[in-house]
Amino acid sequence: MEGTAGVSGRRHPDESLLDSPDALAEHDPGGMLRFTASAGAQVRESAALAAEANLSLLVDEGRPRAVVIAGIGTAGRTGDVLATVAGPRCPVPVIPHRSSGVPGWVGAADVVIAVSASGRSPEALAAAEAAHRRGARLVAVGAPDSQLQSVAERARAPFIPVPRRAPARASLWALTVPVLLAARTLGLVKVNEADLAETAARLDADADRCRPTAESFVNPAKSLALGLAGSIPIVWGSSPLATVAARRFGDTLSANARYPVVTGALGEAGRGRVGLLDGVFGGLVEGERDIFADPQETDPDATRLRLVLLRDGGLNADDDSDEPLAVEERRADAVQALAERRGVRCDVITAEGGSALERLASLMAVPDFASVYLALAHGLDPMAVPAITEMKELSNP
Numbered sequence: 001m002e003g004t005a006g007v008s009g010r011r012h013p014d015e016s017l018l019d020s021p022d023a024l025a026e027h028d029p030g031g032m033l034r035f036t037a038s039a040g041a042q043v044r045e046s047a048a049l050a051a052e053a054n055l056s057l058l059v060d061e062g063r064p065r066a067v068v069i070a071g072i073g074t075a076g077r078t079g080d081v082l083a084t085v086a087g088p089r090c091p092v093p094v095i096p097h098r099s100s101g102v103p104g105w106v107g108a109a110d111v112v113i114a115v116s117a118s119g120r121s122p123e124a125l126a127a128a129e130a131a132h133r134r135g136a137r138l139v140a141v142g143a144p145d146s147q148l149q150s151v152a153e154r155a156r157a158p159f160i161p162v163p164r165r166a167p168a169r170a171s172l173w174a175l176t177v178p179v180l181l182a183a184r185t186l187g188l189v190k191v192n193e194a195d196l197a198e199t200a201a202r203l204d205a206d207a208d209r210c211r212p213t214a215e216s217f218v219n220p221a222k223s224l225a226l227g228l229a230g231s232i233p234i235v236w237g238s239s240p241l242a243t244v245a246a247r248r249f250g251d252t253l254s255a256n257a258r259y260p261v262v263t264g265a266l267g268e269a270g271r272g273r274v275g276l277l278d279g280v281f282g283g284l285v286e287g288e289r290d291i292f293a294d295p296q297e298t299d300p301d302a303t304r305l306r307l308v309l310l311r312d313g314g315l316n317a318d319d320d321s322d323e324p325l326a327v328e329e330r331r332a333d334a335v336q337a338l339a340e341r342r343g344v345r346c347d348v349i350t351a352e353g354g355s356a357l358e359r360l361a362s363l364m365a366v367p368d369f370a371s372v373y374l375a376l377a378h379g380l381d382p383m384a385v386p387a388i389t390e391m392k393e394l395s396n397p
C-alpha cells in the first residue's frame with residue numbers, strides 16, 4: 001500500500017518478514033538495524049572521545065549553580081538521561097531544555113551543555129551562543145566540523161566531536177556518554193570506567209539477542225514488536241529511570257514504526273491515565289471478545305491497547321531514590337493486575353545491572369530494536385521520515 005507521502009508499507013503486519021533476512025535487508029536499506037546494534041560501540045567510542053577533549057577546563061570554577069542540557073529530539077533525551085543518572089541526590093539542579101536558547105536565569109554561575117547530533121539544530125546553536133554571551137561555562141557535543149563546533153571554539157569551550165554515522169535517534173548512546181562525562185568532571189555523577197564498560201557489554205549482549213538472524217521465538221525484540229503490532233502501545237516506567245526509557249521507546253516507536261504511543265511515569269499515570277485501560281481501546285473492546293470464538297472471527301481489526309511496563313526492579317536502594325522501592329513495586333504489580341482483569345495484554349521488561357546507566361541500557365536496548373522490527377513488519381523503511389523533512393521545509397522561513 002502506498003500512502004499519500006509516497007511511503008509504502010502494509011497496514012497489517014507480516015510476521016514472516018521478520019524471519020526472512022532478505023526481506024529485512026530489503027526493507028532496511030539504510031541499515032537502521034546495524035546502527036541500533038552499534039549502541040555498545042558508541043559508548044566505548046564516545047568515552048574515548050570525551051577523554052581526549054579538554055573537559056578539565058570545566059573544573060577551575062568549581063561546582064556550578066545549575067546545569068542546563070540544551071538540545072531537541074534525541075539530543076534533548078540526553079538531558080533526561082543525565083538527570084536520572086545523577087539522581088535525586090545530585091547537589092545541583094540538572095535541567096533539560098528543549099526550546100531555543102537558555103532559560104532566562106542562566107548566568108555566569110551555570111554550565112550549559114549544548115547537544116546536537118548534526119551540530120546544527122537551531123535550539124542547540126542558540127543555547128551555545130546564549131551561554132557564551134552570558135558568561136556561563138559551555139560544553140558542546142555534536143558532529144565534528146559543524147556550526148556547533150565553531151560556536152564552541154569561539155567561546156573557547158570544550159567540544160566533544162561525535163562522528164555522524166547514523167540518524168540522531170540511533171545515536172543516543174554516542175551523544176549521552178559525553179554529556180555524562182562532562183557532568184562527572186563537574187562532580188555531579190558517579191559514572192566510572194567499569195560502569196561504562198559493563199553498560200557497553202550489556203548493549204552488545206542485547207544486540208546479539210536481538211540480531212536479525214535470531215528468529216522471533218528466541219528474539220525478544222521481534223516478539224515485542226509482534227505483540228505491539230496493530231495495537232496502541234502504552235509504555236509506563238515504574239521509576240524515574242524507567243520513565244526515561246519509556247519516553248525513549250515513545251520516540252523510537254513514533255519515528256521508526258510511526259505508531260502513536262502513550263508514555264509516562266506509572267506514578268503519575270496511576271492518578272489519571274490508567275483510566276485508558278477502561279476505555280474504547282481497552283476494557284470495552286476486550287470485553288466484547290468471546291473467549292471461545294475463533295480468534296480470526298472476533299473483529300480482528302479492532303484496535304486494542306497493549307501495555308509495556310518497564311520495571312526498575314529491586315536495585316535502587318531506598319535511600320537513594322525519589323520514592324521507596326516498595327511503593328514503585330506495588331504500583332507496578334497493581335497495574336499488571338488491572339490490565340489482566342480487563343484483558344489488556346501487558347509486556348514487562350525488568351531492569352538488570354549494577355549501575356543506573358547499565359539498568360537504563362537494559363530497559364532501552366530491546367525496545368530500540370523492537371521499534372525497528374515493528375517498522376519492518378509493516379514493510380516500512382525505519383530510516384525514512386518524510387513527514388519530519390516536510391515539516392522542517394514548511395516551517396522554515
Ligand SMILES: O=P(O)(O)OC[C@H]1O[C@H](O)[C@H](O)[C@@H](O)[C@@H]1O
Nearest residue numbers: 072073074075116117118121168
Ligand atoms: O541532534 P540534532 O542533529 O540537533 O537533531 C535533533 C533532532 O532533529 C530532528 O528533529 C530529528 O528528526 C530528530 O531525530 C533529532 O533528534
